[in-house]
Amino acid sequence: MEDDSCNYVEMKKTIVTEKNREEFRYMLSVLGNEAEVWKSLQGQFAVLHQRTQAVFGIGALAISVTGFSGHRIVAAGPWSGYPLIIGLVFVLLSLAVALNGVVRLHWISELRGDTTAEGLALVIAMRNRKTRFFLLSLKIVLFGLVWYVIAVGVYLLKASLGQIPIL
Numbered sequence: 001m002e003d004d005s006c007n008y009v010e011m012k013k014t015i016v017t018e019k020n021r022e023e024f025r026y027m028l029s030v031l032g033n034e035a036e037v038w039k040s041l042q043g044q045f046a047v048l049h050q051r052t053q054a055v056f057g058i059g060a061l062a063i064s065v066t067g068f069s070g071h072r073i074v075a076a077g078p079w080s081g082y083p084l085i086i087g088l089v090f091v092l093l094s095l096a097v098a099l100n101g102v103v104r105l106h107w108i109s110e111l112r113g114d115t116t117a118e119g120l121a122l123v124i125a126m127r128n129r130k131t132r133f134f135l136l137s138l139k140i141v142l143f144g145l146v147w148y149v150i151a152v153g154v155y156l157l158k159a160s161l162g163q164i165p166i167l
Helices: 004-012 018-031 034-075 079-105 116-160
Strands: none
Touching: 004 018, 018 034, 018 116, 034 079, 034 116
């Protein structure tokens, strides 16, 4: 079996920009040594993954609520059914983006450059890439939740007007 970590590292080396190198130099000047930069980056990855867990929690909540009351919302008509479906599709899309772009496992110790500084700049580039995916998944889940809230709002409006039974 061929080890693809080298191919991965070679591919990722192309994403290191001067901005990543500049950030590494700044972190080094503030933190004092490369080991502290490494620890700081580990912490940043942990924060990123914790925040991604919030996206998963929101998605799980939307799916759970739909399991209990989705049939009632959809039964209220197309003005509540279609937004519910659209909302769920976007919530699921956001989870797919988060899984593929943020949570996909790559160890930062795999990311080695020709020098330690270049390797840490590579880790910064990977952190930035995962951050972009996190922000994208957050925007998508929020878009989906807007549709979801529209569906619930239409359902509640119809129920409050007596057009559908609440039971």
